[in-house]
Amino acid sequence: MTTLTINGKTIEAPGGTILEVSQANGIRIPTLCNHPALAPKGACRLCLVEVKGSRVLQPACTFPISEGMEVQTESPKVRAARKFVLELLLSDHPKDCMTCEMCGNCELQDLIYEYGVKETPFVGDHHEYPLDDRDPFILRDMEKCIHCRRCIRACDEIQAVNAITMINRGFRSKVATSFDTRLQDSNCVFCGQCISVCPTGALTEKDSHGQGRVWQTTKVTTTCPYCGVGCNFDLNIRDGKVVKVTSNWNNPVNKGALCVKGRFGWQFLHSPDRLTIPLMKSSLWKEHKGTEGAPSRYEGFVEADWETALDAVAKGLLTAKSEDGPDAVGILASAKCTNEENYLIQKLARREIGTNNIDHCARL
Amino acid sequence: MTLKELERIRAKAQKELAVRGVEISPDSELKPPRPGEVRVVLRNCGQIDPERIEDYIAKDGYFALYKVLNMTPEQVIEEAKRSGLRGRGGAGFPPGQKWFFARQAVASRPAPADGTPPAYLICNGDEGDPGAFMDRAVLEGDPNSVLEGMAIAAYAMGATQGYIYVRAEYPVAVEHLQTAIPQARRLGLLGKNIFGKGFDFDVDIRIGAGAFVCGEETALIDSIEGRRGEPRPRPPFPAVSGLWGKPTSVNNVETLANIPQIFLNGADWFAGMGTEKSKGTKTFAIAGKVKNAGLIEVPMGITMREIIYDIGEGILNKKKFKAAQTGGPLGGCLPAKYLDTPIDFESLAAAGSLMGSGGLIVLDENDCMVDVARFFMDFTQDESCGKCPPCCLGTKRLLEILTRMTQAEGTAEDLQTIEYLTENISTTSLCALGQGSVNPVVTTMRHFRDEYESHVYKKFCPSGVCKGMFHYEILADVCNGCGVCRKKCPDKVIKGDKKVVHEIDLPNCIVCGDCYKACKFDAIAIRPGPTPKSRLPERR
Numbered sequence: 028m029t030t031l032t033i034n035g036k037t038i039e040a041p042g043g044t045i046l047e048v049s050q051a052n053g054i055r056i057p058t059l060c061n062h063p064a065l066a067p068k069g070a071c072r073l074c075l076v077e078v079k080g081s082r083v084l085q086p087a088c089t090f091p092i093s094e095g096m097e098v099q100t101e102s103p104k105v106r107a108a109r110k111f112v113l114e115l116l117l118s119d120h121p122k123d124c125m126t127c128e129m130c131g132n133c134e135l136q137d138l139i140y141e142y143g144v145k146e147t148p149f150v151g152d153h154h155e156y157p158l159d160d161r162d163p164f165i166l167r168d169m170e171k172c173i174h175c176r177r178c179i180r181a182c183d184e185i186q187a188v189n190a191i192t193m194i195n196r197g198f199r200s201k202v203a204t205s206f207d208t209r210l211q212d213s214n215c216v217f218c219g220q221c222i223s224v225c226p227t228g229a230l231t232e233k234d235s236h237g238q239g240r241v242w243q244t245t246k247v248t249t250t251c252p253y254c255g256v257g258c259n260f261d262l263n264i265r266d267g268k269v270v271k272v273t274s275n276w277n278n279p280v281n282k283g284a285l286c287v288k289g290r291f292g293w294q295f296l297h298s299p300d301r302l303t304i305p306l307m308k309s310s311l312w313k314e315h316k317g318t319e320g321a322p323s324r325y326e327g328f329v330e331a332d333w334e335t336a337l338d339a340v341a342k343g344l345l346t347a348k349s350e351d352g353p354d355a356v357g358i359l360a361s362a363k364c365t366n367e368e369n370y371l372i373q374k375l376a377r378r379e380i381g382t383n384n385i386d387h388c389a390r391l
Numbered sequence: 392m393t394l395k396e397l398e399r400i401r402a403k404a405q406k407e408l409a410v411r412g413v414e415i416s417p418d419s420e421l422k423p424p425r426p427g428e429v430r431v432v433l434r435n436c437g438q439i440d441p442e443r444i445e446d447y448i449a450k451d452g453y454f455a456l457y458k459v460l461n462m463t464p465e466q467v468i469e470e471a472k473r474s475g476l477r478g479r480g481g482a483g484f485p486p487g488q489k490w491f492f493a494r495q496a497v498a499s500r501p502a503p504a505d506g507t508p509p510a511y512l513i514c515n516g517d518e519g520d521p522g523a524f525m526d527r528a529v530l531e532g533d534p535n536s537v538l539e540g541m542a543i544a545a546y547a548m549g550a551t552q553g554y555i556y557v558r559a560e561y562p563v564a565v566e567h568l569q570t571a572i573p574q575a576r577r578l579g580l581l582g583k584n585i586f587g588k589g590f591d592f593d594v595d596i597r598i599g600a601g602a603f604v605c606g607e608e609t610a611l612i613d614s615i616e617g618r619r620g621e622p623r624p625r626p627p628f629p630a631v632s633g634l635w636g637k638p639t640s641v642n643n644v645e646t647l648a649n650i651p652q653i654f655l656n657g658a659d660w661f662a663g664m665g666t667e668k669s670k671g672t673k674t675f676a677i678a679g680k681v682k683n684a685g686l687i688e689v690p691m692g693i694t695m696r697e698i699i700y701d702i703g704e705g706i707l708n709k710k711k712f713k714a715a716q717t718g719g720p721l722g723g724c725l726p727a728k729y730l731d732t733p734i735d736f737e738s739l740a741a742a743g744s745l746m747g748s749g750g751l752i753v754l755d756e757n758d759c760m761v762d763v764a765r766f767f768m769d770f771t772q773d774e775s776c777g778k779c780p781p782c783c784l785g786t787k788r789l790l791e792i793l794t795r796m797t798q799a800e801g802t803a804e805d806l807q808t809i810e811y812l813t814e815n816i817s818t819t820s821l822c823a824l825g826q827g828s829v830n831p832v833v834t835t836m837r838h839f840r841d842e843y844e845s846h847v848y849k850k851f852c853p854s855g856v857c858k859g860m861f862h863y864e865i866l867a868d869v870c871n872g873c874g875v876c877r878k879k880c881p882d883k884v885i886k887g888d889k890k891v892v893h894e895i896d897l898p899n900c901i902v903c904g905d906c907y908k909a910c911k912f913d914a915i916a917i918r919p920g921p922t923p924k925s926r927l928p929e930r931r
Contacts, residue, residue: 069624089624115784151791200777
């Protein structure tokens with residue numbers, strides 16, 4: 028165990044960085060470039076703390092603790108330094124929180140509020156990039172980028188795609204693909220991990236724009252229906268409608284990571300074309316029930332109930348088996364089902380029907 | 392390779408070298424040693440053919456390596472420490488100490504099972520300071536001394552693989568290294584089981600892509616790993632976790648070129664030169680308004696006056712010395728009162744500057760200190776990696792203020808903002824580039840505040856640099872009507888007959904300064920205020 032003092036309080040910790048130890052002991056240190064899912068970078072200079080004996084302020088997110096260390100996380104010097112950094116960031120940030128998608132959910136906004144940076148003392152150039160809406164799903168407003176590199180690290184560390192990095196140097200440096208192309212011309216897979224970690228409104232979900240901010244929506248955690256992995260995410264719901272999908276970092280299956288379908292393919296939920304009740308061929312329905320049935324939007328089909336529909340399927344399978352033998356039946360399972368569901372369906376094919384004609388689409 | 396073989400090659404090569412001689416190319420930037428110089432690092436430059444390893448061996452090359460391989464690594468580290476050698480890259484950290492830490496780190500972890508080297512030694516040849524070219528001179532003129540130094544350092548710290556990181560802007564240095572490395576391998580001076588002592592060491596070249604920040608050791612490591620060069624926060628220090636997470640020592644070219652000499656001649660010989668805490672010699676690249684500019688090597692502790700007035704032969708055009716920028720763009724501007732301060736790591740740091748890599752830019756009375764500060768800020772802003780806001784945005788804001796000042800748009804508030812910025816950038820930036828970027832501004836503000844105030848309050852650039860903030864006037868009582876200025880004037884706006892006082896047609900003067908530079912009688916003076924109805928295009 029290492030003993031150190033943080034803000035005069037003696038703390039024992041097994042190891043780790045100043046930030047980790049502080050957080051574990053209920054001491055909050057502001058951060059911007061740090062993200063629990065990413066390796067610490069020490070870039071944003073917001074978590075600067077005073078370490079006794081050190082000439083300059085040190086970033087808590089990367090600085091390991093050591094025996095007898097004395098740390099000040101809220102001294103006037105530290106607060107002044109953080110305010111300075113925020114003033115600099117604000118001097119190159121559009122002040123359009125009124126229309127910003129991330130208002131209320133923006134880590135920069137929260138810190139500027141906390142440190143009371145009403146005005147920046149620095150006047151000068153600020154970046155003027157046009158809104159980059161050339162790509163599907165991801166809207167890039169690089170004027171709002173604070174160069175924390177979370178998106179770059181997410182692309183590298185979580186997705187291992189490395190589609191984006193920093194280009195240029197100095198004030199001209201910018202997060203971009205190589206040669207600053209569209210994302211779709213890079214090796215971007217549109218997983219949207221970059222959006223999920225962006226602390227500001229620089230990277231946002233294109234289809235969710237204007238649909239509702241964080242306080243107008245409620246989050247409902249659910250499992251992704253697209254494949255059998257079982258990723259979890261949060262549906263952001265406003266007035267009974269899904270408007271956005273966001274990462275659920277606490278989920279043990281995918282730990283916040285998603286693919287393009289899970290994150291951006293939610294519009295089908297409210298599609299009028301979506302089937303919400305089983306349909307049966309009109310003739311089949313008549314055969315089973317002897318009535319005409321409720322007409323559906325699709326010609327030749329009537330709206331059925333699950334009991335009747337499943338009865339019809341069971342009957343059909345049994346007939347096929349008895350008339351032409353079990354191998355007259357073949358079953359294709361789906362990758363959208365879970366492993367358990369796929370196990371059960373092969374059991375149905377092999378044991379109940381008695382055929383080895385069981386296959387799997389192995390794709391969506 | 393055995394000692395006998397090496398001695399045989401030396402004897403043969405010495406004879407050959409005596410007969411053949413070495414032709415120094417006439418366009419070589421390295422002049423023969425001037426009085427007052429002591430050449431240790433540059434000893435072989437221009438004396439041998441850098442593309443022949445035998446020439447280097449003729450100058451006792453690789454004998455130090457043989458000597459070292461008969462010592463224990465601990466003894467080597469001890470000897471390096473005893474010599475008092477400090478890193479020549481800028482920070483002045485003793486290389487012996489670096490190797491010691493790296494060796495400790497190697498010992499503390501299990502040997503890599505995958506056959507990768509247990510540790511790395513990197514030679515930092517990413518010499519980026521404008522006007523400094525000592526590393527290039529060594530790499531071009533004596534690449535083997537660096538290779539030998541690397542092998543010794545690697546033995547001391549426990550590395551088996553070395554990298555030389557050279558800027559792409561140094562094609563000749565790269566070429567000479569590409570020749571030297573296979574030659575050394577062929578003679579068994581690099582590779583497996585060197586001198587039969589069971590020590591393996593090989594070297595590869597990595598070429599930089601022109602980023603100043605890659606001279607910072609952690610950014611350099613990033614670059615070798617194939618990523619964009621951006622400094623990493625420390626700890627962990629490279630000695631503990633550097634290249635690919637292995638213990639790594641990054642040493643400067645000049646540091647490594649010193650090493651073989653220290654082991655050939657002994658630590659005491661090296662410690663006999665220099666000052667108490669800064670031993671040995673240091674190369675300086677003198678540039679700017681000095682008569683005899685170029686690369687020199689002098690013992691530590693020499694004064695700036697000796698360098699500028701004795702070796703550099705004084706200021707150009709009989710002008711007055713104003714200041715010297717030492718340590719490159721991250722160093723400081725030292726005024727005349729520091730001329731007699733002995734140059735070593737401590738005294739330069741105490742004066743608010745840096746030793747840096749040894750750049751020395753001499754400024755005379757016609758250099759505007761605000762403009763000089765703006766120039767260096769322009770450089771650091773351009774070269775900032777953009778990782779941390781204090782450096783990326785802070786230097787931009789500083790540059791904007793300084794640019795405004797040199798355009799007669801500075802305000803009193805700006806002076807306060809400069810102080811606020813410099814103070815905070817230096818304590819909040821991630822790496823030495825950000826922290827040091829404010830040094831030129833801080834030192835010029837400290838020593839030449841009057842010039843800043845003149846720019847802000849009087850809108851007058853007393854040095855006659857910032858266009859639109861002064862005009863020229865021919866002094867009637869000094870002008871003898873020689874007519875030189877009239878002939879020099881590109882716009883023919885100077886009027887006057889021979890031997891009659893001349894006059895400038897101010898509204899049409901473009902303030903190019905040709906007349907001012909041409910006048911041998913100091914009859915043209917710099918006066919406050921822009922030229923009336925200035926023809927200069929409106930700024931912004």
